[in-house]
Amino acid sequence: MMQLAVQNExxxxxxxxxxxxxxxxxxxxxxxxxxxxxxRGETLGLVGESGCGKSTLGRAVLQLRRAKSGRVLFDGEDxxxxxxxxxxxxxxxVQLIFQDPIASLNPRRRIGDIVAEPLIIAGVKDAAERKxxxxxxxxxxxxxPDLVAGRLPHEFSGGQCQRICIxxxxxxxxxxxxxxxxxxxxxxxxxxxxxxxxxxxxxxxGLTLLFIAHDLAVVKAVSDRVAVMYxxxxxxxxxxxxxxxxxxxxxxxxxxxAIPVPDPDVRPAESVAIGEPPxxxxxxxxxxxxxxxxxxDQRCSAxxxxxxxxxxxxxxxxxxxxx
Amino acid sequence: xxxxLLTIADVAVELPTPRGNLRAVDHxxxxxxxGRTLGIVGESGCGKTMLSRAILQLLPKKAKLSGRVMFDGQDLVRLAPxxxxxxxxxxxxxxxxxxxxxxxxxxxxxxxxxxxxxxxLELDAPAARKRxxxxxxxxxxxxPEQRLAQYPHQCSGGMRQRIAIAIAxxxxxxxxxxxxxxxxxxxxxxxxxxxxxxxxxxxxxxAMIIITHDLGVVAGRAxxxxxxxxxxxxxxxxxxxxxxxMHMPYTEALLAAIPKLETAPHTPLPAISGRPPDPxxxxxxxxxxxxxxxxxxxxHEAKPELKSAEMPGHLxxxxxxxxxxxxxxx
Ligand SMILES: Nc1ncnc2c1ncn2[C@@H]1O[C@H](COP(=O)(O)OP(=O)(O)OP(=O)(O)O)[C@@H](O)[C@H]1O
Ligand SMILES: Nc1ncnc2c1ncn2[C@@H]1O[C@H](COP(=O)(O)OP(=O)(O)O)[C@@H](O)[C@H]1O
Ligand code: SF4
Ligand code: SF4
Ligand SMILES: [Mg+2]
Ligand SMILES: [Mg+2]
Numbered sequence: 001m002m003q004l005a006v007q008n009e010x011x012x013x014x015x016x017x018x019x020x021x022x023x024x025x026x027x028x029x030x031x032x033x034x035x036x037x038x039x040r041g042e043t044l045g046l047v048g049e050s051g052c053g054k055s056t057l058g059r060a061v062l063q064l065r066r067a068k069s070g071r072v073l074f075d076g077e078d079x080x081x082x083x084x085x086x087x088x089x090x091x092x093x094v095q096l097i098f099q100d101p102i103a104s105l106n107p108r109r110r111i112g113d114i115v116a117e118p119l120i121i122a123g124v125k126d127a128a129e130r131k132x133x134x135x136x137x138x139x140x141x142x143x144x145p146d147l148v149a150g151r152l153p154h155e156f157s158g159g160q161c162q163r164i165c166i167x168x169x170x171x172x173x174x175x176x177x178x179x180x181x182x183x184x185x186x187x188x189x190x191x192x193x194x195x196x197x198x199x200x201x202x203x204x205x206g207l208t209l210l211f212i213a214h215d216l217a218v219v220k221a222v223s224d225r226v227a228v229m230y231x232x233x234x235x236x237x238x239x240x241x242x243x244x245x246x247x248x249x250x251x252x253x254x255x256x257x258a259i260p261v262p263d264p265d266v267r268p269a270e271s272v273a274i275g276e277p278p279x280x281x282x283x284x285x286x287x288x289x290x291x292x293x294x295x296x297d298q299r300c301s302a303x304x305x306x307x308x309x310x311x312x313x314x315x316x317x318x319x320x321x322x323x
Numbered sequence: 324x325x326x327x328l329l330t331i332a333d334v335a336v337e338l339p340t341p342r343g344n345l346r347a348v349d350h351x352x353x354x355x356x357x358g359r360t361l362g363i364v365g366e367s368g369c370g371k372t373m374l375s376r377a378i379l380q381l382l383p384k385k386a387k388l389s390g391r392v393m394f395d396g397q398d399l400v401r402l403a404p405x406x407x408x409x410x411x412x413x414x415x416x417x418x419x420x421x422x423x424x425x426x427x428x429x430x431x432x433x434x435x436x437x438x439x440x441x442x443x444l445e446l447d448a449p450a451a452r453k454r455x456x457x458x459x460x461x462x463x464x465x466x467p468e469q470r471l472a473q474y475p476h477q478c479s480g481g482m483r484q485r486i487a488i489a490i491a492x493x494x495x496x497x498x499x500x501x502x503x504x505x506x507x508x509x510x511x512x513x514x515x516x517x518x519x520x521x522x523x524x525x526x527x528x529x530a531m532i533i534i535t536h537d538l539g540v541v542a543g544r545a546x547x548x549x550x551x552x553x554x555x556x557x558x559x560x561x562x563x564x565x566x567x568x569m570h571m572p573y574t575e576a577l578l579a580a581i582p583k584l585e586t587a588p589h590t591p592l593p594a595i596s597g598r599p600p601d602p603x604x605x606x607x608x609x610x611x612x613x614x615x616x617x618x619x620x621x622x623h624e625a626k627p628e629l630k631s632a633e634m635p636g637h638l639x640x641x642x643x644x645x646x647x648x649x650x651x652x653x
């Protein structure tokens with residue numbers, strides 16, 4: 001099997017990104033100073049609860065939502081400073097897959113046309129060439145092009161729709177894909193199929209992935225490194241194995257406890273019942289996790305914890321990290 | 324042992340479609356005692372929701388239902404609509420995957436809760452209000468008095484599900500059916516909602532049915548598990564017995580497909596290939612045969628019946644069961 005050389009220069013570099021939404025006269029602090037990088041050929045998992053800013057971060061990377069401040073460097077070029085034709089060209093190299101596969105397909109268009117659309121937008125004029133490429137990606141994701149190309153989205157199950165979405169995201173031969181909760185809406189068996197498919201596609205097309213989900217076990221299955229996000233900030237980043245074996249941030253610990261274990265002898269931990277995250281309109285001072293954190297003290301409300309290395313390659317933003 | 328609160332006998336549901344009759348539920352038998360929890364597990368489309376709707380007598384109009392649903396000594400299938408309505412309002416409650424199914428977007432949470440309570444418990448307005456606040460507090464909603472004046476869209480998904488549960492519990496039901504109550508929610512909120520359901524179930528000595536596609540969700544929380552596939556119950560056992568020794572290849576495959584924290588990244592998941600069979604087409608052999616790695620011989624010819632394993636209460640429907648003790652089985 002071909003082994004992808006992971007080069008030193010990261011393909012994606014996000015530097016102190018801030019993204020906000022206006023809500024009446026209030027401000028939603030969706031992403032508040034996030035820095036991360038993704039190396040070429042790597043999968044970075046991004047986990048966190050609903051509303052913590054994962055999708056906003058993903059969309060800001062693709063410039064679908066402009067950041068208030070901070071930079072997004074893709075292959076050394078600053079996307080946040082790009083406009084017009086330059087940005088459109090760059091966008092062919094980065095794609096997005098959504099959570100709700102059925103809703104993200106136009107119900108009135110045939111599968112063949114849906115998958116060909118990015119080619120048309122990119123200016124591929126030769127119809128035979130488009131047809132060939134659509135045929136190739138549909139086969140690659142395990143669908144029979146002759147059977148599916150002429151049909152409409154409602155004729156397909158959720159899992160098949162997600163395959164179609166993946167085909168559409170691959171048709172321009174991108175280098176980087178943001179997968180935004182691609183399996184959250186799918187049941188256990190289809191989820192496993194789609195996770196395997198993403199891994200295959202990654203190896204086959206030499207992709208780099210930012211993989212967003214709220215389930216740590218799902219994220220671990222596909223990620224080289226994992227970033228844990230809470231209320232607009234990163235809590236912890238590290239190599240998957242290490243982060244799961246020895247979480248340093250109390251929030252990572254909580255997420256790990258919340259995973260339902262398919263073993264009746266493991267009694268579900270009641271300790272995770274500590275309510276919901278606060279509003280991102282008025283995030284807590286200091287550490288944003290302090291209102292739910294069992295280790296919180298005075299310092300946590302006064303001082304924002306910075307990400308710092310707690311073990312080689314593992315970074316946590318906490319004043320009192322887990323031992 | 325007390326007599327079961329609920330006994331489902333030979334229940335089948337057929338739905339007419341342009342492609343022919345669709346077998347949504349294919350002759351299912353189940354029973355459940357007061358104070359116990361039954362988990363129903365299976366892939367999307369395997370008939371879990373239709374089975375629960377058959378119990379509640381809330382099937383689509385065109386559906387054809389046969390069999391018996393004995394609840395508290397009465398057959399719901401043959402009950403007069405008026406008695407059924409009363410029973411459903413008082414003794415049977417349901418929580419859906421999408422809480423908005425049971426919440427009215429244009430009414431405040433207080434109005435919805437108090438209406439339900441007043442209808443079923445014959446309380447006056449102040450008493451109903453007091454009860455509403457107690458219920459919201461019981462399901463873990465902070466500042467319940469303020470919540471009463473809010474609308475569902477002002478709450479998060481987790482909050483809405485808590486409110487839907489509060490409404491479901493408000494009439495003190497004998498049986499609560501939770502149909503994928505946490506599938507749309509985050510893992511942390513999922514754990515909280517499942518804890519909440521378990522706590523209220525114990526406190527009220529309710530019977531509860533939890534429907535899910537994730538065996539992990541029922542492992543620590545159900546007394547008994549029924550695994551459904553293509554409209555049928557294919558394995559049924561006390562939870563401990565099932566996880567200790569599952570006999571159905573399908574149950575094993577469902578469990579294997581769940582990503583595990585212990586597994587190293589980039590390990591291919593043992594996915595179940597393909598999809599369940601088309602429920603409008605007649606099927607000769609075992610419905611799982613096309614996807615089963617143990618399928619051989621008879622599997623493609625005959626339908627395996629549900630039969631007893633060596634452990635009491637453990638049933639499976641397979642010609643080549645796995646993990647059988649010496650000398651027992653096919
Ligand atoms: N109103 C309906 N008319 C026709 N067929 C239906 C209807 N509702 C459900 N079905 C079909 O009945 C079968 C069982 O459906 P059911 O919704 O009970 O499954 P489920 O296990 O709850 O799946 P899901 O997890 O997708 O909700 C499926 O094949 C489904 O497509
Ligand atoms: N268009 C918008 N206007 C106002 N607030 C928004 C908008 N989109 C998202 N938000 C808010 O920003 C926060 C982060 O949202 P999102 O990025 O969607 O999180 P996630 O994907 O993790 O669920 C949430 O509080 C959400 O309600
Ligand atoms: S900084 Fe304080 S509140 Fe924040 S996670 Fe660490 S211990 Fe908890
Ligand atoms: S009867 Fe045969 S095909 Fe069906 S589950 Fe058992 S081994 Fe597999
Ligand atoms: Mg999102
Ligand atoms: Mg269902």
